[in-house]
C-alpha cells in the first residue's frame with residue numbers, strides 16, 4: 001500500500017497525519033511542489049527542489065534538511081512506492097504552533113512526500129484541445145503574495161478554477177493586476193503566431209514553470225524562437241495556436257478562449273510538434 005513520507009519516516013496512507021495545529025492547515029503557511037516521474041526517474045528533480053527552496057526562502061521558512069537530503073527523500077519515496085510513471089507531491093508546512101499567526105511559535109516544519117499514480121486530463125483534450133475562459137479573478141498581486149512562490153495558498157487559483165468549471169471549462173486563464181495575461185490555474189500559457197512562440201515573462205506575476213522552461217529550450221533547439229513578452233487577451237484571441245504547459249498537463253493544446261476559436265479550432269502543428277517533443281524528451 002502507499003507509503004507516505006513525513007519527516008524521515010514512512011506511514012501507511014491511513015496513518016499519515018499531521019497536527020490540526022499545523023499552520024499549513026490553519027493558514028496555508030507552507031510551500032509545495034508537484035513533480036512527475038517517468039520510468040522511475042523524477043523529471044527535473046533539481047529544478048523543482050531549487051524552486052522549493054526559493055519559495056521557502058521567500059516566506060522565511062527554514063527547511064530542516066539540505067537540498068540533497070530533500071532530493072534523496074523524494075527518490076526514496078518514489079522507490080518505496082514502486083512508482084515508475086507517476087506523480088509526486090512534496091509539501092513543507094511551517095509546522096504546528098499556537099493559534100496565532102506568528103510563525104515563530106511553530107517548532108518543527110513538516111516535510112510530507114506523497115508518491116502516487118497520476119490522474120491526467122482525458123486523452124480527448126490532447127487530441128481535440130481544451131476550451132478555457134478568462135476568469136474575473138486576477139492572479140495574486142506580486143506585492144501581496146507573489147505568484148513566483150509555490151505556496152499552499154491556492155485559493156486564488158481555486159476561485160478561478162471554480163469560475164472556469166461553472167462555464168463548463170476545466171481550466172481558466174488569469175490576468176495579472178495590470179490586466180495582462182498571466183497563467184492558468186495550474187499551467188503556464190503559450191501562444192503561437194507567425195511560427196514563433198510567445199509566453200508571459202516571469203515579471204508578469206506567474207509561477208516559473210519547469211515545463212515552461214523545458215518547452216522554451218526544446219523550441220529553441222528546433223529553430224522555433226520563443227519570446228517572453230507581456231500579452232493581452234487580444235493576443236490570445238488572434239493567435240494561430242495556443243497551448244498550456246505544466247507537470248500534470250505536460251503540453252496541452254487550447255482551441256477556444258472566451259468563445260473565440262483559436263486558429264483553425266484544432267490543435268496546431270507547432271503545438272502538436274512540441275507536445276510530441278516534450279513527451280519524447282520526458283521519457284528519454
Ligand SMILES: Cc1ncc(COP(=O)(O)O)c(CNc2cccc(C(=O)O)c2)c1O
Nearest residue numbers: 034185186187188207209210211246247248
Ligand atoms: C499556478 C501554476 N502555474 C504553472 C504551473 C506549471 O508549473 P510546472 O511546469 O513547474 O509544473 C503550475 C504547476 N501546477 C501543478 C503542477 C503539478 C500538479 C498540479 C496539480 O494540480 O496537482 C499542479 C501552477 O500551479
